[in-house]
Amino acid sequence: NAGVTQTPKFRVLKTGQSMTLLCAQDMNHEYMYWYRQDPGMGLRLIHYSVGEGTTAKGEVPDGYNVSRLKKQNFLLGLESAAPSQTSVYFCASSPWPQGTQYFGPGTRLLVL
């Protein structure tokens, strides 16, 4: 039981490049979330999903897209990376809305 895993762990992009961050959970959780963490700002919600095939915008969705084609996977895409998207990205999952959110180890992204 691996919990929540994220790939890659670290990535460097040039401005304008695209990439996809993968989050996988093996706990059969319905709810999944993508956050970004910046120094002094805590974690901010980018997008979330309440079940397979659903996605919704969070607090800071601009510049990101997501997909939840399979229940266990939640993908975060950057179509054209910008330096402002340099951050640490965390994925989380939860069995129900009020349930504990279990976080992955994070992906560190540097956009030059």
Add this chain to the structure above:
Amino acid sequence: GQQLNQSPQSMFIQEGEDVSMNCTSSSIFNTWLWYKQDPGEGPVLLIALYKAGELTSNGRLTAQFGITRKDSFLNISASIPSDVGIYFCAGPRRSAGGTSYGKLTFGQGTILTVHP
């Protein structure tokens, strides 16, 4: 908006000392959560509070849900080196229809350093 303000922003303490930190909001929260983030890791839930006035302990950690529902406090007793990390408060972020769908608003965190 539903903003959470944590204080202090950072703390440098000696091993064995007690620690207190708090979280305040201009909005009412019905649930308060306290997370800890170890260096290089994702946050882990420490304590969840669901009722105004509630006092809950988890080992050396004690958290309280403020009576006004606009604040919460976390205390750590007899700190040890492994208490090092960032402590976040968080609460459900409500949508226009009143449903949070588990969306969380996080405070900016309190960075704790413990000197042996």
